[in-house]
Amino acid sequence: MSTLLTIIAAFVVMGGIAWVLRLAGQKATNNAPQFRDMSFGVAFGYVLGVVVLAWLAWAFVQSRSSDIAVANKFFFFGVAIKGFIFFSIAAWLFRLFGRHVGTQWSRKTFRHMPLTASFGVLAILIYAIFAIFAGVIAPYGQDEIIQGVAANITPGGDPAMGGNPAFPLGTDQIGRDILSRLIFGAQNTVGIAFATTLLAFFIGGSLGFLAAVVGGWLDQLLSRAVDVLMAIPSLIFALLLMTIASVWSSRLGIPLTVFMVLIIAVIDSTRVFRLARAVGQNIVVMDYIEAAKLRGEGMWYLVFKEILPNATAPLLAEFGLRFCFVFLMIASLSFLGVGIQPPLADWGTMVRDLAAFIMFAQFAPLAATAPLLAAGAIALLTVAVNFVVDWMLHKTSGLKE
Amino acid sequence: MTEPLLEMRGVKLEGRSDETWNPIINGVDLTLARGEVLGLIGESGAGKSTLGLAAMGFTRDGVRISEGSVEFDGIDLLKASASVKRGLLGKRIAYVAQSAAASFNPAHRLIDQHVEGPTQHGVMSKAESEVDGMELYRKLRLPDPENIGFRYPHQVSGGQLQRAMTAMAMACRPDLIIFDEPTTALDVTTQIEVLASIRDIVEQFDTAAIYITHDLAVVAQMADRIKVLLKGDEVETADTRTMLSAPTQDYTKSLWAVRSFERPLKSPVVASAVPAVSVQNISAAYGRVPVLHDVSFDMHEGRTVAVVGESGSGKSTAARCITGLLPPREGTISVNGEVMPADYRKRSKDQLRQVQMIYQMADTALNPRMSIGEIIARPVQFYLGLTGKAKRARVDALLNQIELEPSEYYNRLPSELSGGQKQRIGIARALAAEPKFIICDEVTSALDQLVAEGILRLLAKLQDDLGLSYMFITHDLATVRAIADEVVVMKDGRVVEAGPKAEMFTPPHHPYTDLLLSSVPEMDPDWLTNLLQERGVDNIGDAAVGKM
Numbered sequence: 020m021s022t023l024l025t026i027i028a029a030f031v032v033m034g035g036i037a038w039v040l041r042l043a044g045q046k047a048t049n050n051a052p053q054f055r056d057m058s059f060g061v062a063f064g065y066v067l068g069v070v071v072l073a074w075l076a077w078a079f080v081q082s083r084s085s086d087i088a089v090a091n092k093f094f095f096f097g098v099a100i101k102g103f104i105f106f107s108i109a110a111w112l113f114r115l116f117g118r119h120v121g122t123q124w125s126r127k128t129f130r131h132m133p134l135t136a137s138f139g140v141l142a143i144l145i146y147a148i149f150a151i152f153a154g155v156i157a158p159y160g161q162d163e164i165i166q167g168v169a170a171n172i173t174p175g176g177d178p179a180m181g182g183n184p185a186f187p188l189g190t191d192q193i194g195r196d197i198l199s200r201l202i203f204g205a206q207n208t209v210g211i212a213f214a215t216t217l218l219a220f221f222i223g224g225s226l227g228f229l230a231a232v233v234g235g236w237l238d239q240l241l242s243r244a245v246d247v248l249m250a251i252p253s254l255i256f257a258l259l260l261m262t263i264a265s266v267w268s269s270r271l272g273i274p275l276t277v278f279m280v281l282i283i284a285v286i287d288s289t290r291v292f293r294l295a296r297a298v299g300q301n302i303v304v305m306d307y308i309e310a311a312k313l314r315g316e317g318m319w320y321l322v323f324k325e326i327l328p329n330a331t332a333p334l335l336a337e338f339g340l341r342f343c344f345v346f347l348m349i350a351s352l353s354f355l356g357v358g359i360q361p362p363l364a365d366w367g368t369m370v371r372d373l374a375a376f377i378m379f380a381q382f383a384p385l386a387a388t389a390p391l392l393a394a395g396a397i398a399l400l401t402v403a404v405n406f407v408v409d410w411m412l413h414k415t416s417g418l419k420e
Numbered sequence: 421m422t423e424p425l426l427e428m429r430g431v432k433l434e435g436r437s438d439e440t441w442n443p444i445i446n447g448v449d450l451t452l453a454r455g456e457v458l459g460l461i462g463e464s465g466a467g468k469s470t471l472g473l474a475a476m477g478f479t480r481d482g483v484r485i486s487e488g489s490v491e492f493d494g495i496d497l498l499k500a501s502a503s504v505k506r507g508l509l510g511k512r513i514a515y516v517a518q519s520a521a522a523s524f525n526p527a528h529r530l531i532d533q534h535v536e537g538p539t540q541h542g543v544m545s546k547a548e549s550e551v552d553g554m555e556l557y558r559k560l561r562l563p564d565p566e567n568i569g570f571r572y573p574h575q576v577s578g579g580q581l582q583r584a585m586t587a588m589a590m591a592c593r594p595d596l597i598i599f600d601e602p603t604t605a606l607d608v609t610t611q612i613e614v615l616a617s618i619r620d621i622v623e624q625f626d627t628a629a630i631y632i633t634h635d636l637a638v639v640a641q642m643a644d645r646i647k648v649l650l651k652g653d654e655v656e657t658a659d660t661r662t663m664l665s666a667p668t669q670d671y672t673k674s675l676w677a678v679r680s681f682e683r684p685l686k687s688p689v690v691a692s693a694v695p696a697v698s699v700q701n702i703s704a705a706y707g708r709v710p711v712l713h714d715v716s717f718d719m720h721e722g723r724t725v726a727v728v729g730e731s732g733s734g735k736s737t738a739a740r741c742i743t744g745l746l747p748p749r750e751g752t753i754s755v756n757g758e759v760m761p762a763d764y765r766k767r768s769k770d771q772l773r774q775v776q777m778i779y780q781m782a783d784t785a786l787n788p789r790m791s792i793g794e795i796i797a798r799p800v801q802f803y804l805g806l807t808g809k810a811k812r813a814r815v816d817a818l819l820n821q822i823e824l825e826p827s828e829y830y831n832r833l834p835s836e837l838s839g840g841q842k843q844r845i846g847i848a849r850a851l852a853a854e855p856k857f858i859i860c861d862e863v864t865s866a867l868d869q870l871v872a873e874g875i876l877r878l879l880a881k882l883q884d885d886l887g888l889s890y891m892f893i894t895h896d897l898a899t900v901r902a903i904a905d906e907v908v909v910m911k912d913g914r915v916v917e918a919g920p921k922a923e924m925f926t927p928p929h930h931p932y933t934d935l936l937l938s939s940v941p942e943m944d945p946d947w948l949t950n951l952l953q954e955r956g957v958d959n960i961g962d963a964a965v966g967k968m
Contacts, residue, residue, distance in 0.1 A: 056502045306785035310849070313743055313764055314802060315772045328789035 033070060037062040075100060094384035110138035132410065139406030146205055146400055153206040159196040161203035162362035168194055174392065175385045182385070189389055191373060197389065200364035201396060207359055208366050209400070212346035215280045216287070219345070220338060223288035227295025228322045228330075231303050242296070245289045253286050254351060261357040275360060283348055287341055294337050298330045332411070339408035343401045350397055369393035423494070425595055425628050426452040426475060431488035433470055433479065433652075444470050444483065445652045454595065455626040459643030459660070461633060461675075463868040464839075466649040468632045472598045475630060476513050477505055493595065511541040514589035518601040520581040524573040530584050531569030537591045549591065556587040559624065560617040579610035583617050590621060597622070599631045603638060607730040607895060608939040615641055615941075616952055634868060636675060637941035640664055641948040648672050660945050674870065676943075681873055681902045683880055685922060689720045694757045696721045696857050696889040697742065697775070702751030704741050711737045712748070712913045719906075721856065722883060724890040726904035726921075728897065728936065734913035735893045739859045742891070743775055755857065773803045776850035780862035782842035786834040792819075792845055793830040799852040818848045822878065840871035847878065851886075859891045864899055876903050897940045901925065909933050 041062040044054040075096075082097030084090045114137035117129030129137070149156060159165060173181040174189040174197065182189065188197040230238040248256075264278035302308065303326070311325050352358030353367030361368060373390035380387035428450040434441040445467045452458055460468045470483060477490055477497030490497040492513065497505065514537075517523040525533060535549040544552060550569070557565035560583040573581060582602055589597050602618065603611040619642055622629050631642045639646055639660075646663045648655040648671070656669045667673050695718035704712040712734050719725045727735045740746040742753050744764030753760045755774050761767050779785035786795055796815045800806050806814055816826040822844040834842055843863060850858050860879065864872035880903060882888060894900060900907060900921070907924040909917045909932065917930040924933065938955075941947060 052501075306779045306781065307787045309745065310777065310779070310785060313745070313772060313775075313777065314799060314853075315764075315767075315769050316802070325787055329787070 033066045034059075034063055037066040040066070091382060091384050095380075106138055106142075107134065110134050110141055113137050113141040131414075135406040136410035139403040139410070142399060142403035143407065146209060146403075149202050150205040150209045153202045157196075157199040157202040159199040161200050161364040162195065163199070164194045165190070165196065173383075173386045174388045177385075180383075180385050188392060191369070191389070197369075197392060200369060201366070201392060203364040204366045204369060204393065204396070207363055208346065208349055208353075208397075211276065211280060211359070212342060212349055215283045215345045215349070216338060216342045218280065218284035219287040219341060220291050220334070222284060223291025224295045224334065225322075226288075227292040228299045228326055230292070230296045231299025232318065232321055232326070238296075241292070245292050248286065248289045254348065257282055257286060257348065257352060258355065258357060261352065265357065275357075279349070279352065279358060283345055287345055287348075291334075291337065291341065294333065295330065298333050299326055302326050302329050336408050336412045339404045339411070343404050347397070347401065366393040366397050370397075424451045425454045425456075425493055426450070427489075427491045428475060429489045429491075431471070431474055431490065432486045433467065433474055434484055434486050435470075436482040436484075441484070441486070443652060445474070447488065448649070448652075448654050450475070450647065452596070452628050452630065454628055456645065457622060457629045457631055457643045459631045459633065459639035459646040460649065461636060461639050461646060462649035463634060463870065465651070467652045468649050469600050471649070472600055472630055472632045473515075475596075475598060476509060476515065478509070507541070510537045510594075511543065511592045512595050514592070514594040514597045516582075516585050516589050516597060516599045516602050518604055520585040520602075521573065521578065523585060524581065526573050529570055529572055530576070534569060534584070534588045534591055537588065541592055543592050553587060553591065556590055556621075557584070559621055560584075560587055561613070562587075577610070579606055579614050582606065582614050586614075586618055586621065590625065590627075593625060593627075595628060597627055597629045599629060601633050604633065604635070608897070608941075609730060609935060611638075611941075612939050612948070612951070615948060618642070619948070635941065636869075637943050637947075640943055640945045641941060648675070664943055664945065681876065683903060683905075686723065686905050688920065689723065693720060695719055696723075696756060697891070698754045698757075699738065699742065700752050700754070702738070702741050702748040702753070704737055704746055704748040706737075706746075710913065712741065714751075715910075715913070715915055716751075717908045717915060717918055719857065719889050719891055721889050722887045723905040724883065724892050724903050725906045725908060726892045726894060726900040727908045727910060728894060728900055729910035729916075730895060732912075733910040735910050736861060737913070738910070739777070739861055739891065739893055742859065743777060769803065773853045774855050775857055775859070776853050776855040777859045777861065778843070778846045778850050778863050781866060782839060782846050783834075785846050786842060786849075788834055791831050791833055792837070795834075795845060796848050796852050799849060803853050814852070818852055821851065821882065822848045838871075839867055840874060843867065843875055844878065847875075847882070851882070856887070857889050857891070859893070861893045862895070863892075865894065865896060872899075873902075879903065897937060909936065 038059065041054060041057055041059070044057075045051075048054055078093050078096045079100045081089055082093035082100075084093075111134060114129055114132055114134065117132070117137070118126055120126075121129075132140075168183070168186070168190060172183045172186050172189040174187070175182045178184070186196055186198070188201065191197055191200070226241055230241045260282045261275075261279060264282065265275055267273075268275040268278055308321065308325055311321060316325075349358055350365070350367030350370075353365045354371045356371075358367060359365035370390050370393045373393075376387050376389045377391075378387070428448065430447045430449060431445060432443065432447050433445040435444045436442075448471060450458070450471070460472060462468045470480070473479060474485055474490060475492075477492075477500065479485060485498060488498075492508065495504065495508070497508075500508075524530070531550055531553055534553040535544075535546050538544040538549040538552070539546050543549075553569055554565050557568055562568050562580055562583055568576065568580070568584075576584065586597075586599075586602070599618065603614050606614060615638065621627075629642075631639060633639050643660050645657065646660050647657040648663075648669070650671050655671050656663070656667070658668075663672070664676075667676060697719045699718070700716050702712055702715050703710065715734070715738055717725065717727075727738065729735050737746065741748045744753075744760065744762060744767055747762035753762070755771070760771055764772065793812075793815055796818055797811055800811050800814045800818075804814070815830070819826040819829060824841065824844060829837075829841075834845070837845065846863075863879075864875055867875065876899065879890065883890065890903075892899075892903060904921050906920050907918065908915055909924070909930065911932050916932050917924070925937070927934075929937065938951060
């Protein structure tokens with residue numbers, strides 16, 4: 020009860036401060052329009068923003084406190100704030116770099132790029148490099164149980180906290196290097212997600228455009244089939260099909276991963292189909308398509324020369340989003356045990372395997388970090404891709420004006 | 421003289437594009453007395469709409485007023501607070517937009533939207549305002565004024581909607597109304613009715629108005645004074661009568677002169693000649709809705725046949741039948757005496773080549789992702805099989821024909837061209853197929869008068885050089901007068917009258933042709949007044965069409 024009262028009192032005080040400050044601003048600037056037309060809500064928003072910032076600064080100081088109990092409580096806040104500052108600076112430097120190096124086109128692109136997008140591009144680039152050169156970069160193999168080294172070494176590399184400088188991110192429950200597994204995980208998870216998304220776009224995109232151009236009964240048939248597929252919850256449907264596939268894969272001698280790629284691609288292609296069909300239908304009614312039809316052009320020319328170039332922007336944006344969903348679906352399937360199979364490293368599996376360490380968060384936050392590393396890698400990539408997608412959507416909608 | 425109602429001094433407006441502010445209006449003065457109507461004319465991009473909005477102290481997103489002052493009845497609108505402006509806009513200053521269909525909320529009934537202003541500003545109660553709205557509807561001569569307010573926007577015609585919007589602007593009896601091209605999207609016969617109603621009601625309530633348009637003949641009917649804008653600068657301002665009879669500036673004179681373009685008459689067609697395209701007894705329908713009934717006309721080589729009529733008269737549908745996009749239910753289309761398959765999919769490449777089309781909206785007729793060179797080269801390669809240097813040479817020759825410099829335009833995208841240039845590219849693409857017959861579907865109606873005139877002259881020159889025949893679909897009789905050799909008048913999917921131009925413009929006419937011809941505004945400021953006297957107030961526009 021008293022907590023509630025404190026919160027209410029805090030809001031009232033903040034409101035009062037906002038009102039007084041706005042009045043002071045009006046007096047000091049002799050009724051400049053920005054103060055005169057400022058609504059109370061906006062003034063309150065400024066005060067609230069300042070309070071939140073102050074609290075974040077206080078929390079950061081707390082996380083560095085010499086009292087271990089207090090420091091542990093704010094450990095993850097500290098990490099988040101440090102990460103935020105680090106990534107902001109990295110993104111800013113990357114954009115600065117992009118503005119001065121490269122072709123005229125790339126320099127122009129970077130000049131108009133918001134910081135979020137440059138962070139997204141940077142993160143995607145780093146992930147791509149790790150995924151492609153995993154074998155070279157990773158210090159150990161992904162399934163290598165290192166002899167003579169204990170399992171469950173705490174991340175951080177500080178011997179006082181149960182770490183080991185040779186394994187900066189620690190080892191897992193059977194003594195494999197987490198850093199190496201994270202890097203190989205990028206290759207497995209991201210690579211498979213990328214292939215799956217490409218396949219989904221090929222299937223959904225081509226069928227969607229076909230439905231838009233031909234129309235009539237073909238459109239009806241494809242659209243209703245897609246409706247049926249979409250009516251089934253996708254994760255449950257994927258789980259069901261994966262269970263069936265696991266029987267087939269051993270019988271036919273085809274790796275389960277191939278089945279997983281196919282199943283997720285088909286399920287996700289329904290969403291791509293709907294988008295491609297909608298975008299295609301808007302383009303098909305344009306006069307230039309009519310002109311091309313009257314010229315006697317064939318279906319292939321219509322779809323690839325007239326429609327596809329005008330649909331790239333929304334499709335590309337959708338590609339980014341779809342990639343995230345596919346990626347999360349693979350991680351979920353792996354977490355549930357039917358996705359990428361051990362001993363291959365996969366972020367979803369890694370989270371599941373180390374999940375028990377979450378319990379240590381209260382008193383040994385470093386130990387609890389172990390499962391969060393893989394989760395963080397997933398989150399970071401998802402956020403990065405979404406930033407880039409937002410930026411591209413903004414750019415294409417700006418072009419239309 | 422009394423204090424002016426609106427006074428704009430040295431107003432400069434800037435628009436934001438590519439991170440910089442570019443001038444739109446470079447310092448224009450404007451004064452408006454109470455009850456005065458000022459016509460604001462200029463081409464698109466002259467900044468007339470932006471200036472009209474600035475008169476309300478309002479700018480669109482990405483536009484700012486960088487200098488100058490706007491004073492309305494002693495109140496400085498640029499320094500006034502948001503709450504002061506809220507009290508003025510809608511109550512003392514109202515705005516009528518170009519597209520009433522886009523400005524009404526389709527989910528609410530007309531009267532519900534009408535009463536919003538008066539109740540918000542506390543001028544009237546909801547019930548009072550409803551009664552008043554019906555009174556305004558009556559004054560604006562809307563049919564069935566007691567009940568029309570209870571309809572939804574899609575249930576009334578375009579002209580009626582525009583008048584309902586004028587009534588809405590009048591709801592609080594404002595001192596100033598800004599009309600932004602209120603009749604541009606309407607047919608000539610409908611336009612007249614809206615013009616007459618607006619003029620009446622503005623006079624009755626002694627409201628001052630700024631009337632924005634690009635149509636000189638319209639502004640001549642409406643305005644007491646005319647201000648001409650060109651690229652953000654004022655060219656001249658004068659009394660309507662003075663301006664029409666004695667314009668002082670070259671630009672204004674050139675605007676006036678556009679209407680004088682006319683081609684010499686051609687000798688009559690030899691009776692035995694095979695027509696380039698012959699439409700015989702076609703009837704067509706969209707699904708179950710019949711659109712064309714037994715339509716026949718011939719088009720001869722080297723001639724222009726203008727097909728005129730209001731929207732919905734079936735002129736574009738006739739074109740779709742000729743191209744084969746809409747196979748007619750009955751009747752045949754023959755090109756040079758050869759009967760064409762009804763469906764374009766069944767026509768051979770050479771048959772398709774012979775009939776080409778130029779579209780109304782050049783924006784949607786050109787693929788925005790293809791360069792000009794690719795757009796024109798495609799038919800050259802597709803029909804004539806030219807590749808490499810021969811193809812490039814042909815495209816260059818075509819670009820020269822439409823009076824654009826090949827080296828400069830070859831690699832550009834359509835978005836980098838002006839409206840008139842885009843329309844020229846559309847012409848070049850049609851020419852690339854080397855046809856004998858081209859359908860021009862309202863090709864000049866989206867363009868400014870000066871630009872449109874350039875397109876018409878180009879089409880005429882190409883016709884003389886290449887012996888082309890045109891089917892020229894239009895609703896603008898001034899264009900018909902300029903370019904046509906023969907005229908076909910259509911109404912409700914039937915041909916009402918057809919014949920050489922000279923016959924069409926001399927009486928006696930079919931009554932519908934007569935109505936169409938007399939509805940085209942003329943540059944005489946007394947034209948509307950005389951016409952109303954002649955026809956009677958209740959016999960204009962939709963009403964007159966309905967009686968036919």
